[in-house]
Amino acid sequence: MKTVMEGSNAVAHAIRLCKPEVMAMFPITPSTHIPENLAQMVADGDLDAKLITVESEFSAMSATVGASATGVRAFTATSSQGLALMHEVVYAAAGMRLPIVTTIVNRALSAPINIWNDQQDTISERDSGWLQIYCETNQEAVDTMIQAYKIAEDKRVLLPVFVCMDGFILSHTYEPVDIPEQKDVDEFLPPYKPEHAFLDPDKPMTMGPFAYPKPYAAMRKELSKDVMKAKAVVKEVHDEFAKKFGRSYGNGIIEEYKNDRPIAIVAMGSVCGTIKEVVDKRDDVGLVRVRCYRPFPKEELAKALKDKENVIVFEKNVALGLNSGAMYPEIKDVLYSAGSKARVNNVIGGIGGIDVTKENVENFIERLKDKEGVVEFLGGDPNE
Amino acid sequence: MKTVMEGSNAVAHAIRLCKPEVMAMFPITPSTHIPENLAQMVADGDLDAKLITVESEFSAMSATVGASATGVRAFTATSSQGLALMHEVVYAAAGMRLPIVTTIVNRALSAPINIWNDQQDTISERDSGWLQIYCETNQEAVDTMIQAYKIAEDKRVLLPVFVCMDGFILSHTYEPVDIPEQKDVDEFLPPYKPEHAFLDPDKPMTMGPFAYPKPYAAMRKELSKDVMKAKAVVKEVHDEFAKKFGRSYGNGIIEEYKNDRPIAIVAMGSVCGTIKEVVDKRDDVGLVRVRCYRPFPKEELAKALKDKENVIVFEKNVALGLNSGAMYPEIKDVLYSAGSKARVNNVIGGIGGIDVTKENVENFIERLKDKEGVVEFLGGDPNE
Amino acid sequence: MSEITKLNDPEKELIAPGHRSCAGCGAIIAIREMLRATGKNVVICEATGCMEVTTTPYPETSWKVPWIHVLFENAASVASGVREALDKKGRKDVTVIALGGDGGTVDIGFRAMSGAMERGHNILYICYDNEAYMNTGVQRSGATPFGASTTTSPAGKVSFGKSEWKKNVPMIAVAHGLKYVATASIAYPEDFQNKIKKALTFKGGKYIHVHAPCPVGWGFESSKTIKVAKAAVETGMWALYEVENGNFKLTMKPNRKPVKEYLTGQKRFKQLKDEQISEIQEHIDRTWKELEKLESSDVNLLSIL
Amino acid sequence: MSEITKLNDPEKELIAPGHRSCAGCGAIIAIREMLRATGKNVVICEATGCMEVTTTPYPETSWKVPWIHVLFENAASVASGVREALDKKGRKDVTVIALGGDGGTVDIGFRAMSGAMERGHNILYICYDNEAYMNTGVQRSGATPFGASTTTSPAGKVSFGKSEWKKNVPMIAVAHGLKYVATASIAYPEDFQNKIKKALTFKGGKYIHVHAPCPVGWGFESSKTIKVAKAAVETGMWALYEVENGNFKLTMKPNRKPVKEYLTGQKRFKQLKDEQISEIQEHIDRTWKELEKLESSDVNLLSIL
Amino acid sequence: MKEIRFHGRGGQGAVTAAEVLAVAAFKEGKYSQAFPFFGVERRGAPVMAFTRIDDEFIRLREQVYKPNYIVVLDPTLMEVVNVFEGMREGGVVVVNTAQMPDLPEGVDVRIVDATKIALEEIGKPFVNTPMLGALIGVTGLVNIDSLVSTIKERYPGEVGEKNARAIKRTYEEIKEG
Amino acid sequence: MKEIRFHGRGGQGAVTAAEVLAVAAFKEGKYSQAFPFFGVERRGAPVMAFTRIDDEFIRLREQVYKPNYIVVLDPTLMEVVNVFEGMREGGVVVVNTAQMPDLPEGVDVRIVDATKIALEEIGKPFVNTPMLGALIGVTGLVNIDSLVSTIKERYPGEVGEKNARAIKRTYEEIKEG
Amino acid sequence: MGEKVTIGGIIYDVGNSTATKTGTWRVFKPVFDSDKCKRCGICAKFCPEGIIEITQEKGAQANMDYCKGCGICAEECPFDAIKMEVEKK
Amino acid sequence: MGEKVTIGGIIYDVGNSTATKTGTWRVFKPVFDSDKCKRCGICAKFCPEGIIEITQEKGAQANMDYCKGCGICAEECPFDAIKMEVEKK
Numbered sequence A, B: 001m002k003t004v005m006e007g008s009n010a011v012a013h014a015i016r017l018c019k020p021e022v023m024a025m026f027p028i029t030p031s032t033h034i035p036e037n038l039a040q041m042v043a044d045g046d047l048d049a050k051l052i053t054v055e056s057e058f059s060a061m062s063a064t065v066g067a068s069a070t071g072v073r074a075f076t077a078t079s080s081q082g083l084a085l086m087h088e089v090v091y092a093a094a095g096m097r098l099p100i101v102t103t104i105v106n107r108a109l110s111a112p113i114n115i116w117n118d119q120q121d122t123i124s125e126r127d128s129g130w131l132q133i134y135c136e137t138n139q140e141a142v143d144t145m146i147q148a149y150k151i152a153e154d155k156r157v158l159l160p161v162f163v164c165m166d167g168f169i170l171s172h173t174y175e176p177v178d179i180p181e182q183k184d185v186d187e188f189l190p191p192y193k194p195e196h197a198f199l200d201p202d203k204p205m206t207m208g209p210f211a212y213p214k215p216y217a218a219m220r221k222e223l224s225k226d227v228m229k230a231k232a233v234v235k236e237v238h239d240e241f242a243k244k245f246g247r248s249y250g251n252g253i254i255e256e257y258k259n260d261r262p263i264a265i266v267a268m269g270s271v272c273g274t275i276k277e278v279v280d281k282r283d284d285v286g287l288v289r290v291r292c293y294r295p296f297p298k299e300e301l302a303k304a305l306k307d308k309e310n311v312i313v314f315e316k317n318v319a320l321g322l323n324s325g326a327m328y329p330e331i332k333d334v335l336y337s338a339g340s341k342a343r344v345n346n347v348i349g350g351i352g353g354i355d356v357t358k359e360n361v362e363n364f365i366e367r368l369k370d371k372e373g374v375v376e377f378l379g380g381d382p383n384e
Numbered sequence C, D: 001m002s003e004i005t006k007l008n009d010p011e012k013e014l015i016a017p018g019h020r021s022c023a024g025c026g027a028i029i030a031i032r033e034m035l036r037a038t039g040k041n042v043v044i045c046e047a048t049g050c051m052e053v054t055t056t057p058y059p060e061t062s063w064k065v066p067w068i069h070v071l072f073e074n075a076a077s078v079a080s081g082v083r084e085a086l087d088k089k090g091r092k093d094v095t096v097i098a099l100g101g102d103g104g105t106v107d108i109g110f111r112a113m114s115g116a117m118e119r120g121h122n123i124l125y126i127c128y129d130n131e132a133y134m135n136t137g138v139q140r141s142g143a144t145p146f147g148a149s150t151t152t153s154p155a156g157k158v159s160f161g162k163s164e165w166k167k168n169v170p171m172i173a174v175a176h177g178l179k180y181v182a183t184a185s186i187a188y189p190e191d192f193q194n195k196i197k198k199a200l201t202f203k204g205g206k207y208i209h210v211h212a213p214c215p216v217g218w219g220f221e222s223s224k225t226i227k228v229a230k231a232a233v234e235t236g237m238w239a240l241y242e243v244e245n246g247n248f249k250l251t252m253k254p255n256r257k258p259v260k261e262y263l264t265g266q267k268r269f270k271q272l273k274d275e276q277i278s279e280i281q282e283h284i285d286r287t288w289k290e291l292e293k294l295e296s297s298d299v300n301l302l303s304i305l
Numbered sequence E, F: 001m002k003e004i005r006f007h008g009r010g011g012q013g014a015v016t017a018a019e020v021l022a023v024a025a026f027k028e029g030k031y032s033q034a035f036p037f038f039g040v041e042r043r044g045a046p047v048m049a050f051t052r053i054d055d056e057f058i059r060l061r062e063q064v065y066k067p068n069y070i071v072v073l074d075p076t077l078m079e080v081v082n083v084f085e086g087m088r089e090g091g092v093v094v095v096n097t098a099q100m101p102d103l104p105e106g107v108d109v110r111i112v113d114a115t116k117i118a119l120e121e122i123g124k125p126f127v128n129t130p131m132l133g134a135l136i137g138v139t140g141l142v143n144i145d146s147l148v149s150t151i152k153e154r155y156p157g158e159v160g161e162k163n164a165r166a167i168k169r170t171y172e173e174i175k176e177g
Numbered sequence G, H: 001m002g003e004k005v006t007i008g009g010i011i012y013d014v015g016n017s018t019a020t021k022t023g024t025w026r027v028f029k030p031v032f033d034s035d036k037c038k039r040c041g042i043c044a045k046f047c048p049e050g051i052i053e054i055t056q057e058k059g060a061q062a063n064m065d066y067c068k069g070c071g072i073c074a075e076e077c078p079f080d081a082i083k084m085e086v087e088k089k
C-alpha cells in the first residue's frame, strides 16, 4: 500500500507487520505516536499483541527483556530521556544476547530539557553492544524495522537492534511510504523460534548469572566480536529485502552518493536528504551516508574515504570533553590506519532541533574545504 | 598523617576533609566502603554532614543535584550499575552546571553481572560533560578528591567531576597514604559560595528550564567549550596542590614516565604502576598516563606521542561495535591531526577483574611493537 | 497609581501570567492555589510535565519563588537533597515542596517519592492529578480512572478504555506512615489551602493529592474546568479527606449525585456503555460505604499500616 | 539404590546444593520453602542480591526451574514481560514469580513492583526480607527495623542505629488493591507455603513478604536462624497475617513475649538502651492493638484503599 | 517544488490541513511532504505547518523559509506573527477573513470568509479544510476532486460530506472573487 | 620485595592478617601493600589475601603469583586448595595445625597450633593474629614489637592485650621449633 | 552563534514570562459588568492566569494582555457579571 | 583466551552447582543418631542446603559433600537426635 502518512504511523504499521507478541511502552515526545498507533491497533483488534503500558522506560526495556527471554518477539520504542533512563537495561539486554528491536525516535538530551531532534540519545549508547541503524526517510524506517528483526534473530547475531529515526523530521512528517503486504513480510520474516534463550518449565535454564573475571572477559570478547560480525548479516538481510521488495539503501551498511568527488561529507539520518540536494548542485562534493553505525563499518569507510582530499564529518551529537562529535575520531582512526592524506573536519549541527539548511551545508563546505582538524558548531541561522 | 590504610577509608577521610554538607549514598560493591566509612564518621560525630541513605542511585545523584543546587557542597560515590542507573541524572547535572564531585570506584558493567574492576562504567559516561580524573594510587585518589572540589567550584569551570579509582585494586588495598591536615585543606579549599546557582527564597531563581533549539544549542556549545577550558584549571589546581602539599602527578593532566623511548604505552589508573615496573626493566618503552581523561588532553597527547614509532593504547573498556577501546580512536584522531607516523595499537585488558601482570605487559609490547591497527584482548592468563 | 484598595491584586501572585498552559488549565489553577497557601518562603522541586514545560520556556519563567526541575522521575529525591541542604544551612524555616503530575508521582516518580517518604525528610509532596500524561498527549497513567479513553488506553473496536482502577496513591502514602495525607480539589481552594497549611505544621513527609481537570485531555470546554472538578467531588468520584496522625476524616460529605453526571460531558468517557457506568457507580458506592465505616470506626491507619 | 522409601528426598528439591550462601542462611531457606510450594511449573525472575549471586556463579547454577536475573531494580518489570509472553504463548498455566530481597523490593525495585501491581499482571511477588542489603555488606534498607545498626546506619558515639521505622510494604501492597497479600516467616513453613498456594488461586497481582533472618548481617550464630525467626513472630516484632479480598486476618496470634527476647542475641541491636527498647515495645503494643481492632472490625481494606 | 505554509492556532487544525494537502497531491501522482513545527505552547497559541509538493520524492528536510503560498486560518494571527515572512516572489497569501486587512505593500492577498462558510456547512468553526478549498481555488495546487476525496477518506460519513461542501464553497467563492 | 599469601576461610580474618602485617611493616619504615581476593562465596568458603613488603613504594598491582611466604589459617584448607601453588624457591609455609600434614616433596613447612593458643589466650578460636606471630617468628618480616603495637592499636583494650599475648606465644613457639 | 545564554540555563529574572502576551491566543474575551459585580473574588480565585484585579472602584477586571479567554471566570461568577464575547481585534 | 563460554552466559545444565562441594567450608559437622531420630522431618525442612535425606531405614542423614555445618538441624531437632561436632578431616 503506497500512501502518504505520518512517519510514526508508517513505522507502527511496519511493527504490526512484524507481529510482535509483547510490546512494552512508555510515552515520550517525539516517539509517542508509535505506541499510540500500536495501542489503537490493539484496541481495534488489528494487532494481536500484549501491550504493557509500563510506569517508566526502565520497566519498558525490562519487560521487553523479560518477554524476549521468554522466547517471543518483543518491541519497545522511545526517545531521549527515555533511552537515557533505560541505559542500564540497554547494556544488560545486549549482554544477555536478546534479539530485541527498539525504535528510537532521536531527540536531544537534558539539561536543559528540549524535545527536538538530535542524535545524542543513541550516540550515548554506542558502546552498549546494540546494533544501530540510522534511517534517512520514513520508507527506510519502515523497511529497516522489518529487516531489524531478521538481523537480530539471526543465529549468527542474536543481538538487539536500535532502528533510529530523527524526531519530528521523520516521525511527524507525512510523506509517501509503501507499506508492505503482510504476506510478503511473513515470507521474509519467519516467526521467532529461539534455541538459545527461553524461559520454559519444560526446559529450565538459568539466564543472567553472575560471572567471575575469566568467563566475564570471555563473554565480553565474544560479544565484541559478534557485534562486529553482525555487519555481514545486516548486509545480507538488506540485500535479501532489496531483492524481495525492490528497495535498497546503499549497500545496506553505507550509502555512497556521487562519492567520486574530492570532498566527502559523512553523515547519518534525515539530514542526508538535504545534503544530497547540495551535492546535486555542486561538482566537488559527495556524500557517504553511514546507515549501519554499529557495528562501525571500518572497512567500508576506509574504502570510501581514504583517497579524498577532504572529509567533513557532519554529526548531530557532541562528545562533551572531546570537543567533537563522537564519530569524528572513529573516522580518523579508520583513515589513520588506511594511510589516508585527507583533511578531516567536523561539523556539529542540528543540535536540539536546530534546522540544517542547504545554505548551511553549502557554507560549511566552503568554510572547511581547505581546513584540517576543525570542529564547527552550527547555531541555527539558516544562512550560517 | 602518614599511615597504611584501605583505599576507601583514605578517600573517606579526604572527603571528610572537604567538609561536604550533604552526602547521598547507595551501596554497591566495590565503592561501598566509602559510604560506610562516612556513615560511621557521621554516627560518631566526626563529620557534620547530612547523610541521605537513598533508595537508589538514581536518587543518590538526584538528591546530590538538589543539594548542590541549594548551594552546598554535595557528594556521592558509586560504581558500575549504580553509575549506569544514574546515567540520565549524570547528563542533567552537567547541563545544569553543578559542581558536584563523585567518587567512582570503577567496576565492570552487566550483563553478566561481575563485581570486579574495569573502567567501562565511567568510560560509558565520557560524553556527559563531567570531568574525569583517573588515579594510579590511593594517595592520588586522596589528593585528587581535594583538588576535585576546587576545580569543580572554580568560577571558570562550574562542572561536576568524577574522581575514578580502580575497584578492589585501589579501593580495597591497604597501602601508605598521607592524609592531609584539616587546616591545610581548609586553606587550600575555601567553602563553596556559589554565585550562579542556589535555591533561596531571598533570591529566587529558576533552574532547569525548558529550552528551544537556539538557546539549547547555544548552551551545549558553551558547555562543550567550558569542559575543554576546564583543563587549564585542572592543571592550575594540581600545581597549587603540589606547591602546598608537595605531591604532584605528572603535569596534572598527563604523566610521562620515561617517555623518551620509541614505544609509548598510554594507559589510565592503577595499571600504570605495573606498567612502570615493566618500563624500568626495558629501554624501548615509556608510559604516558592519562590522568585527566575528560576534558581529553589533545595537545598534551599530541606532543607526548607524535614522534613515537609505536603507541600502545591500553584500556580497561570495550567499545562494543567498534572493536576497540574507547580511547583508541581518540588517540588516533590526535595523532592524525599531528601528522604522526607512529604505529598505533590497542590492548583491551583488565576486563571484569582480569589481572594484568608484568608478563602480560612485556608480552603485548613484544607482540605489538611492529604492528599497526591491531586490537588485542587479554583473557586472564598471567603469562599471556 | 493612586491609592486604590485592591481587593485582589494580581501582582501578589507567585506565578506570573504569560505561561503557556492551555486556556482553562486546571493544573495551573492548582499551582496558583498552592502558592497562595505557601507564600514566598518556599522552594519548589518539580517533575517534568505540562506545568514544568509551560512555565519555563527559556529565557522566560513564570515562577517568582525558587524553583528547580531536573527530570521527570526525581522530584522527590531532588527535594530530599534541597531539604537537607537547607537544614544544614540553618534554613529550617523554608518550606520544601516536591511537585509532580500524576505521571511524575504515581508512575515514574513513585520510587523516588516512596523513598523520600520512608526516609522522613521534612517535605510536602503535592501531586496535581490531571489523570493522564498530558504533556505528551494524554497517555494513560496509573491515576487514569477506569473507563477513560487515552491515547495508550484508547477506546476501540475491542476496548472501552482503561481497564484498571485508579491507583490509590493517597492511601499508599498513608501506608508509608506519614503523619499527614490529604486529598483536595481545585474546585475547593480553601479546603486545599487549609490542608497545605495544616500539612506544614507537621514535621517529616506529608502528601497532598489535588484533583485538577484538564479540558484538553478530558475533552470538555475550557470554561468548565471548575464545574468538572466540582462534579467529581459531588458524585463521589473524587473523595476529599485527610488522614491526620492515622485518623481518617472525610472533609466533604456530598449528597452524592449519580456518577453519570460527571462522566457525561467528558470525551474520554463518551464510549462507556451503561454496563461500565454502573460498574463505576458500584465501585463508588462500595468505596464510600467503606470510607464512612472507616471514619466512624476507631481504626488508626498509622498504627496498622 | 534399592527400593527404600525416602521420607524426605533431597533429589526432589528444586534448588540444588553447592550454592554459595552462608552457613545457616535464612534467605535460601525461604527460597527452598517457596519452591516446595510452587513446584516445577514456574518461572522465577529475581533481583540482584545475596540469593542471586550465591546461586548462579557461572557456569554453575543451583536452580532447577527456569530462572532469570537482569538487574537489581527490575524483577517485577521483567516478570511483567515474562507473564505477558507466556500468556501470549498460551502458557497461562505457568506461575510467574518475581523474587527480590528487601532492598530489591522495598527500595530500588519499588517503582517496578508498584507499577506491575497497578497494571494487574498475573504474578506473585515474593520479597525475602533479611532487613538490609546483605549482598553488599549489611547496609540499611527501608525494611531495616528501627534501632538496628547497619554499616550505613551504624551505631556510633552520636547514633544508636537506624532512626526510622520499617517501611510497611505488605500494607502498601494492600493499598495497591491486590486481592491477596500476606506476610510469612521461614520459621513457619506450612503457613508460608499455604499462603503461596492460596495466592496462586487469585488472578492478578499477589504479594507475600517473608521474614528471613541473616546470621551474618544480624549477628547471631548460624544455628539460630529458625529460632530467631520464631522469636520475631513470638514477640510480635513480625506479624503473620493475610489480607484476602481486603479482609484482614491474623494467621498467628502469639502470646506476645517481650521484644527484648528478640533483640538480645543479635549484634545489630546490642547498642540499644532500655529507652529505645521500650520505644520498640510500645510500637509493637500499639500496632498489635490496632491490628486486632482491624481484624475484628468489618473495615474492608480493599475498598477503602 | 511548491512550498506552502499554514498559520493557525493550536487546536485549529493547521497541521491537519498541511497533511491533507500532501495526501491529496500524492493522489494525483505527485510527491509531497507535510510537517509541523511544534512548540510547547498549548491550545490557542500560534502554530505553523508546512507542505511541499513536487514531481519527485522530496529529499529536502529543512524547514520552509520561502513559501510559495501562505494560508492564514485566523486573521487575528496577523497582528501576532509576521505571516508574510520569507514569502517567495509571486507568492499568494490566503486569509480567512470577511474583510481585507491592512497590508504591507506588494503582497498578493486573497480572502475568504471560511468561518462563516464552516459555520453554515459544518455547523462548527472548523476552518482548516475550507481554507484548503480556498487555497486550491487560488493556486490549483491540486484539483478539487482529489481534495474532496481525501477529506472524505479522512472523515468518513457525514462529517466528510459537510467538510466537502464547505471546501467546494470556499473553492468556488475565491475563484470567483 | 617480599610477597606473602594468606589462606583462610571467609570470616576467619585472613584479610585482616594481611592488613595488619602491612601496617606493622610500614611502622618500621618499610613500604607495604595488602589486598584480598574477594569472591561471592560467603562465610566459610576459602579466601586468600596478600601482603607485599618492600623498601620503596610498591607500584606493582598484579596479584601475588609467586609468594615468598604462605600462611594457612586452617589446615583443612589444604585438602581443598593447593596452598603451595606458585611458591617461590626458598619459600616457607606456615600452617596452623597441631601435627605436620602430609606434604609434597621439597616444601618447607612450619607448624604451630594457633587454635590451641588462641583458645587459651583469647578464649576464642581467632587464629589470624596468632598466625602472624608465627609468620614473623619464622621470617622476621617485621619485628615482634611493631606487630604487637599494631595489634594493640587496631584492637584497643583487653582484646588487644589478649591478641598480643597469643602473638607472642606463637612467635616464641615457632622460633623454638 | 549569536545566542547569549546564562550558565546552565538558569533564569534570574523571575516571573518574566509576562514578556509573552498570551492575550493574543484568545478567541473569546470576558466582559465585566462593574455594576453587577459584587467584588466577591470568585473569578479571581479561579482564573488560571491569575490576572483579575478587583478594586472597590471598578470591580473585577482582567489584564487582557494575558487573558486567554478560557471563560472560567464567566462560568463561575455567581452574579452573572461576566459575559464571554467573540474577540475582535 | 581459552575460556569457553555459552552465548549470553546462559546456563543450560540446571542444578549443576552440585559440582561445588561446599562441605569443605564446614568447621562443625552434624552427627545423626538414628536411634533417637523419630523421622519427623523437621531437620530436613529447615536445612538451608536441602541435603537431609530421611529414610525409614536409616533416619535422617545429611549429604556431607554439601553440609556447611550450620547447626540448624541440630538446633531444631525436637528429639536431640543430632549433635554438632568439630570437623576433623
Ligand SMILES: Cc1ncc(C[n+]2csc(CCOP(=O)(O)OP(=O)(O)O)c2C)c(N)n1
Residues within 6 Å of the ligand: A027, A028, A029, A057, A081, A082, A085, C027, C047, C048, C049, C050, C051, C072, C073, C100, C101, C102, C103, C104, C105, C130, C131, C132, C133, C134, C135, C136, C141
Ligand atoms: C524519562 C522520561 N520519560 C518520558 C518523558 C516524557 N514526558 C515528559 S512529561 C510526561 C508526562 C507527564 O505526565 P504527568 O506527570 O501526569 O504531568 P502532566 O503533563 O499531565 O501535567 C512525559 C511522558 C520524560 N521527560 N522523561
Ligand SMILES: Cc1ncc(C[n+]2csc(CCOP(=O)(O)OP(=O)(O)O)c2C)c(N)n1
Residues within 6 Å of the ligand: B027, B028, B029, B057, B081, B082, B085, D027, D047, D048, D049, D050, D051, D072, D073, D100, D101, D102, D103, D104, D105, D130, D131, D132, D133, D134, D135, D136, D141
Ligand atoms: C543499580 C544497582 N545498585 C546497587 C547494586 C549493588 N547491590 C547488589 S545486591 C545489593 C543489595 C541487595 O539487597 P537485598 O535486595 O536486600 O538482597 P540481599 O542481598 O539482602 O539478599 C546491592 C546494593 C546493584 N547491583 N545495582
Ligand code: SF4
Residues within 6 Å of the ligand: C020, C021, C022, C023, C024, C025, C026, C027, C028, C050, C051, C054, C130, C134, C135, C213, C214, C215, C216, C217, E042
Ligand atoms: S494539556 Fe491539560 S494540563 Fe496540560 S496545560 Fe493543557 S490544560 Fe493544562
Ligand code: SF4
Residues within 6 Å of the ligand: D020, D021, D022, D023, D024, D025, D026, D027, D028, D050, D051, D054, D130, D134, D135, D213, D214, D215, D216, D217, F042
Ligand atoms: S549474608 Fe545473610 S542473606 Fe546473604 S547469604 Fe549470608 S546469610 Fe544469606
Ligand code: SF4
Residues within 6 Å of the ligand: G032, G036, G037, G038, G039, G040, G041, G042, G043, G044, G054, G059, G060, G076, G077, G078, G079, G080, G081, G082
Ligand atoms: S465573580 Fe463576579 S461578582 Fe465576583 S468578583 Fe468576579 S465578576 Fe465580581
Ligand code: SF4
Residues within 6 Å of the ligand: C024, G029, G030, G046, G047, G048, G049, G050, G051, G052, G062, G066, G067, G068, G069, G070, G071, G072, G073, G074
Ligand atoms: S477568561 Fe479565563 S483567562 Fe480570561 S480572565 Fe477569565 S478566567 Fe482569566
Ligand code: SF4
Residues within 6 Å of the ligand: H032, H036, H037, H038, H039, H040, H041, H042, H043, H044, H054, H059, H060, H076, H077, H078, H079, H080, H081, H082
Ligand atoms: S529433626 Fe531429629 S528426629 Fe526429626 S527427622 Fe531430623 S533428626 Fe530425626
Ligand code: SF4
Residues within 6 Å of the ligand: D024, H029, H030, H046, H047, H048, H049, H050, H051, H052, H062, H066, H067, H068, H069, H070, H071, H072, H073, H074
Ligand atoms: S548442619 Fe546445616 S547444612 Fe549441615 S545438614 Fe545440618 S542444617 Fe544442613
Ligand SMILES: [Mg+2]
Residues within 6 Å of the ligand: C101, C102, C103, C129, C130, C131, C132, C133, C134, C141
Ligand atoms: Mg498528568
Ligand SMILES: [Mg+2]
Residues within 6 Å of the ligand: D101, D102, D103, D129, D130, D131, D132, D133, D134, D141
Ligand atoms: Mg536484604
